[in-house]
Amino acid sequence: MRTESDLHDYLRDRNLSATAIEYIRQSWINPSRMVGVHARTNVVSFVPSRKLHGKTYSTESRSPERAFLTLCEFDDDVICALDQPDPIQIERTQKNGNRRRGSYTPDAVILTRNVARVVEVKGACDVENYLTKNPADWTRSESGDVLFLPARKAFAELGLEHVVYVYDHEDRFLVENLDLILQARDQESPVVLDRNSAKKLLRNACAITLNDLRVKLKLKDLTPLIHAIDKGILVADLKKHRLANSTSCLVSLNRDLLEHAIELSNKQRVYWDGLAESGDLQLIPTLKSAEHALKRLKKLQSEYTTRSIRRWKTQVKLGLERDLSEFQALIPMIHLRGNRNRKIPAVVDELLMDYLLHSFAQEQGISIYRGYLRYKDLALMTHPQFNPVSRQTFSTRLDQIPREIIGEARGGKRKRNAMTAPTDPQMRSLKTTIPWQRAAVDHYLADIFLIVFSRSGEVYVERPWVTALVDLATSKILGLCISFCSPSRRSVSKVLRDCVRRHGRLPREIIVDRGADFKSVYMASFMAHYGLILSMRPASYPEFGGEVEGFFGEFLKQWLCQRPGNMADYKEVRSVDGNKAPRKAAILQPIDFYEELWTFCEWRENKCRGTGSNSIEFEFSDGSERYPFYAKQISYDSEFITVTAVEDKRYSFSYQKGINIKNIWYYTPALKKLNGRAKKVDVRIDPENPNLIFAKIEDQWEPCYSSEINAYSAKCAAHQLVEGMIKHEASNLRAKIGHQHDLELAKKIRELDEFKKQTKTTPMLDVTILEDEPAVAENIFSHAIGAKLRPINIQKWGA
Template sequence: MHTENELHDYLYRSGHNLSLAAIDYIRQSWINPSRMVGAHAQSNVISFVPSRKLNGKTYSTESRSPERSFLTLCEFDDDVICALDQPDPIQIQQTIKNGIKRWAGYTPDALILTRNGPKVVEVKASTEVDDFLVSKAEDWKRYESGEIVFEPARKAFAEMGLEHVVYVYSQEDRFLVENLDQLLLSRTHETELVLDEERLTKLMHNAFAMTLHDLREKLKLKDMTPLIHAIDRGLLAADLKQHRLADCRNCLVSLNEDMLEHAIELRNKQRVYWDGLSEHSDLTLIPTLEAAEKAITRLDKIKSERSSRSIRRWKHQLRIGQENNLTEFQSLIPMIHLRGNRNRKIPAVVDELLMEFLMGTYIHEQGLSIYRGYMRYKSLALDTHPQFRPVSRQTFTTRLEQIPGEVIGEARGGKRKRNAMGAPTDPEKRGLKASIPWQRAAIDHYLADIYLVVFTRTGEVYVERPWVTAMVDLATSKILGLSISFSSPSRRSVAKVMRDCVRRHGKLPREIIVDRGPDFKSVYLASFMAHYGLILSLRPSGYPQFGGEMEGFFGEFVKQWLCQRPGNLADYKEVRSVDGSKAPKKAAILQPVDFYQELWAFCEWRENKCRGTGANSIEVAFMEGAELYPFYAKSINYDSEFITVTAVETKKYSFSYQRGINIKNTWYYSPALRKLNGRKKKVDVRLDPENPNLIFARVEDKWEPCYSSSINAYSAKCAVHQLVEGMIKHEAFGLREKISEQHDLELARKIRELDEFKEQTKTTPVLEVPIPEGEPDNTENLFSQLANATVRPINIQQWSA
C-alpha cells in the first residue's frame, strides 16, 4: 500500500464494514507512529527498517528478535497488505495485584492491514508470555486451541470494531525468520546468471538431496542468488525451520519436501548436537569422579562377602535403590554434595545489621576496600549489639560476594556500571549473529592514544590527538571504512566514514548498528539511511558488551601497532610516571598523512594474519562470502547525488553578491548565486565533510555546488592529501585559531617590551666614530675603527620630515 487513495479504497470499498472509530484509528496510524521507540529501552536493540510494502517508509521495531521477526513475517506474507508500527494508545482496564481493575494506557506494537481485515497486534516473546500466564492470569489467557489472548486489549478494541491478536515469538523460529529475510532480500537483486532448470532437475534426481554448496559447484554458478531464487519459487525444497540458507555447506535441498525429510533424517543420526540435547543432570545419577571411585570401592567390598556395619548399610542402600529403579552403582553413590549444616548460625540481629551495612552503606562507597569496609562494619557492630560478636572478615566477604554484581554496579557507577557487572544472557536465547559479509556493520569512534603534529614553526611544534571513526563488518571483522578527525564525533565523522566505504567498495552494508550518541541519533543519519533504504539500529545505551567488535578492533590497534609508534599514549600509567621532557607530546613526529597511511597499513596486515579458530583470514572470508551472497550489499555510485546527500546541512550563512559565501575565512562562489541577489541575505548551506573547497548552497529548489579559489589545485592532489587537507582546514580550524591567537599575544608582548624600553631610556643611542682629516687611508680597514667607537645617547625632541 503506497498512497492515500489505496488506503481510502481499503477502508471504504474492501467490504470490511469498519466503524468510524476504527477508520479514524487506522488513518491516524497511517499518518505517523504515536511515539518514538526505544525511549525507555534498557537492553533492546531498536531498528528502523525500510518496508517494501510501504514503498520504502521505515517501520520501527523495539526489539531485534520478537518485533523484527514479526515485521519479516508480515513482509513475506502475501495476505498482509502492510504493517504500521506504534498505533495510538487507548485506555484499557487491567487487573492489578490485589485483583482490582484499574484504567491504564496501552500502546499496541503494530496495526496490520490484511486482506481479511485490519488487526491490532501485541508482540511478545514466548518466555514473557509464559510468565504473564502465571503472574497476570486474570488478563492473559491461553485457549484450548493454543491461542494467546490479552483480554483487556481484546475487549477495548472489540468495542472499536477492531480485532486484537497476540503474536508469540519462539526461539525455535529464529532460523525461519533469518531465511525468510534472505529470500525477501534476494528478490531485490537482479542477477545475470541463468539457472539451467533441466540440468538442475537431472542432478537432483541422481543425488536425492544435496547441499547448496555442492549444487552450486556442480552447476558452476558464481554465487547463490539463482539457487535462493529457486527456493523462493518452490523449484527447490529446503527446511527453512532447521537449516540456514546462509550456511550453504550444511543446508540440504531436494526436489520435494518428502525426499528432503528423509535426507535430513538420515543425516541427523550422525549429528553431535541439536537443540535441547543437553539438559541438567542429577549428581545422584551422574556423579563426580571422586564419588564414582567411592561407589566402585563399595561395590567391591560388598562382593568380597565380608561383613561389617558399613557393608550392611550399603546393602540396605542397594535395596532402596532397586525400589527406585536405580542400578547398584547409582545406589551406592555417596551424597557428598548434601553434606553440611545449611541453617543460619549467626543471630538474626547480627545478620540484619550485616546486610543493612552492606546494602545501605558499603556498596554505595566508591573506592572503599573490603578491609576498610569490614573495619567500619566491625566498629558499628560492636556499638550496636555488644552482646554478640561481629561476623568474621571471611563471612563479611562471602556475604558481599552473594550480592548480585549488577546491584553493586548500579549503586557505585550507575546504569553503565550495572550493565558491565551484570551476568551475561543465556546463550541459547541470544539472536543469531551476522554470518554474511555486508549483512550488518557497526560504526564507532575512538580518541587515538597518540599525538599528531598539527603546526610547526622554528623551535616549536603544536600537537593534537585525533579521533578515529571506523566501520566494521560484523560477520568477518573486516574494516569497511575509516576516517580521522581533529574534531569531536559528529555528523561530519559519520559522513566521512560512509564516503570512505563507498569509495573503496562501491557499496554500503544492509544494516548499520551504532550507539545512542547524538551524532548517531541525528536526523542527518536517519534521513541518509532512509534515502538509500538501509536499516539503522541503535544498541542499548550504557551496555559496553554490545560494542565488543568495535572495542576489539581499537584494542588491537593500540596493543599491536600504536604502542610502537612515537608520541603514543598506549601505556597511560607509564606516561604519568615520566618526566615532562619525555612526555608523548614531546616525542610526536607523525603528521596526519603518516597516521592515516599507517592506520590502513595496520588494517591490511590485520586482515591477512592468522587469527582465531577459522581456516581463512579476514580478507579471504570476506571476499568469499561477499561473492556467494552478493545481494546483502547496497550498491551505491560515488557521484554527485551521493556527495550531496552526505554533505552535512548546517546553519544559514550570509551571502555577498560581490564575493559569495564566507565560511571560516574562505569564500565560496557559484554563478547560480546570482539568482539570490536582492532576494535573500542568508542562504541554507550543506558543508562537504571532506573537501574544504566545496559547499552546497540552496538556490531556489536545488542544491548548487559552490567552490573556493583553491578547487583546481585541490583536484590534482592524491586521495590521502585531499583528505588530510580537509581535516586541517576545517576540523583543525579552531585549534589553529588558538595557535594564531597565541602568536598574536607574542606580538603584543614584544611591542609592549619595546615601549617599556623606550620609556625607561627616553633616548636614542648614537654611534660615534672618529674620522681623520684629509684623505682617508685606503689601507686601513674601516671596521677596525669601530673597535674604538663610543656610544653617546642623544635626546630627540621632535621628528620632522
C-alpha cells in the first residue's frame, strides 16, 4: 500500500462505517505513539516497512512488538501493519468488581485481504497474569484465542475487530528465521536451486546441514539455499533450528524425512530447552547429606539395634510408600531446620523497615555502623518498652531490601538500573550471530592529550573524542573517527562515512543511546533515506552498550596506557606534580593518534581472544561471505556525501566572493542564479572536508568550494581527515590560543613602554611646526618650468 488513495479504496471496498474509516485513516496519517518515552529496560526501534514502501513502523520492544511486525511483513495475507492508532474509551473491571471507564490505546492496526483488525500485542507471561488476576476482562476462547473483552466490545461498536497477539518465547527462532528470509528476498543470486537439483543432491541422505549443502554445491554464500527454503523447495524446522547457524541447521526435501533426521540428531545433544529443572534435595542431596545417608544405610545393615536405627527403619518404611529408595529415605532434611516464625515484635519490625526505606536509603555515604546508631537512638525513643534489633539483624534486613530500591533513593535512575538484578537468561532476546545484522555506535573521551598547536618551547594540547561503530555479532570495528568537539551530528556522520569508505556498506540496524546527536532529525532522516533500522537502548542503563564500551576499555588498558601523554591511571594522575602531569608529556599529533588507533584495531581483530576458535577478522569475513544480504550496499558518491553533510543555518552570500563560514570563502558559479532573488541560502557543511559545503540553490544542493580544494584533493586520506578535524573542530580552540598570543603582544608592548619610561632610553623631544609653511606639498614638476631640455638621442635597438 503506497498512498492514502490506496488506503481509501481498501476501506471503501470493506464496507466499513464512516467512524471506522476515519479511525484507521488517522492511524495512517498521524500515529499516536511516541515510543520510548517511558522505556526503562526495553529497546525501541524504528523499522522501515516493506509493505508501506519506506514508511517507518515504531516498536517499543524487541521481543513482542518487533516479532509481531516481522510476522506481518512475512504473512502474504497481511497487506500492511499501521502504527499505534488513537486511544478510545473502554470500561475496565476494578479489583472490587466495579466497572470504570478509561482510555485505552491499542498497539497496531493490520489490514488483511479480507478485514481490518485492531491489535493488542502482549507477551505470554503478561497474558497469563491477566487471565489469572482479571478474569472478568481477560478470557480465552474455545479456539485458544485470548480476548480482551472491554476493548473487543468498544471496537465492535465502531465496526472493527479487536484481537490479541500473544508472543511466546518459544517463537524466538521462528521470528529470527523469518526475518532472515525477508532479508534474503532483497538479495539477487546468480544460482537458482530447483527441485530436481535438490533431489539429486539429497538422494543418499534424508537431511543435510545448510553448510554441507553449500559446500556440495560449491556456493560462495547461502543466499540460493535461503531462497529455496522460502519457495518450499527445501524444508527446515524454523521453530527449533536457526538458519543463522548453518553448521547445525538441517534441511530436507519433505517434512517427514526432516523430523526423522532431527530425532536422530537430538539423541546426541547435550542440552535442549526445558532439560534442566529445579531438583528436590530429597532426591538429589548435597555431598554432605549423601555421606550421612550412606552412614545410616551402613548401620541399618549391621546387627546393632538402637533408638536411632529403629527411627531410620521407620523412615525407610515410609519412604517406600512414597516410591523412595532406602538411600533417598535416609537423606537428612537439614535444609528444613530452623524456626521461620518472626521473633521481632511487629512495632519494632515496622519501625526498622520504615527507617531503612525512608531515612537510611536517602542518606548519601552513611556507613552501616552510623546508620545503626541513628536507628538505635530512634528506636529507644519510639518504643522504649522493646529493645532495638541487633546490628547483625539491622545488616541482614538491609541486605533483604532489593538493591535497586537503595540505588534509586541514593543515585536516581542510573544507579537503580546499575544495581538491578539481571533478567532470566532463558527469556532474553537472541543475540545476533551474523555480521552486519546489528551494530552499535558510541563515543569516548580518550584518556590522552594530543598536540593541537606548538611553538618554540611550548605546546597546546587537547583530549580527543573517539566515535566507534562496532558490529555486535563479531565485535569488528566497522568505522572510527576522532574529534575535538563534543559528540554531535558531525561525529555520527564521520563514523558512518568511514564505514562506507572502508566496506562499501552499512549495517542493517544501528543501536544507539538517547543522546541528542542520535535523537536528532539528521539521524532519523539518514536512516530512513537508506531504509535502515534505528534502535535506541534504554536511558541510564549501564548494562546496555557493553560491546562498544568493551572496545574502549581494551584500547585504554592494552594500548593507550603505554603511550605518552595518557591519563589511564586516574589515581596516579591526581597525585603527581604539575610538571609531571600527562599534558606535559604529550608528544602525539592527531594524525599519529588516528593511525595508532587503527593499528590497535588491526592487532585486536587478529589476536587470540576469549574461548573462540577463530579471530574477530576471520569470523567477520566468513559470516559476511555466507550471509551477504544483511549489509546495505552503499556507494561513496555524490549522493552519499550530500546526504551525510550536516545541515546548518542560513548564511548570507556575496555575489563577488561567495559564502563566508569561519573566515573561509566558498563559491560556485551557480550562485549567480540567485542574483536579486535571495539574500541568504540554506547550507549543509561537509563534516570532513573543510573546503566543501553544499548550498541550496533553487531545487538543488550545489557544491561550493574554497580556494584550497585542489591542494586538499592531492593529500592522503589520513592527512585529509586530520586537516578537516583541525579546521572544523579545533577552530574555537585555535581562536583562544590566538587570543592568548594577542594578549602576550599587548603585555610585551606595555612592558617595553614601562621599561623605556624607567630607563629614559628614548628622550622625548619637542617638535616645533612653523605656521607659515605651505600646507600643500610642492609640485615635483615645478622645477622643470622654464628649464632647458636636452635633446633626446634616438637609437635603434637590435635583436
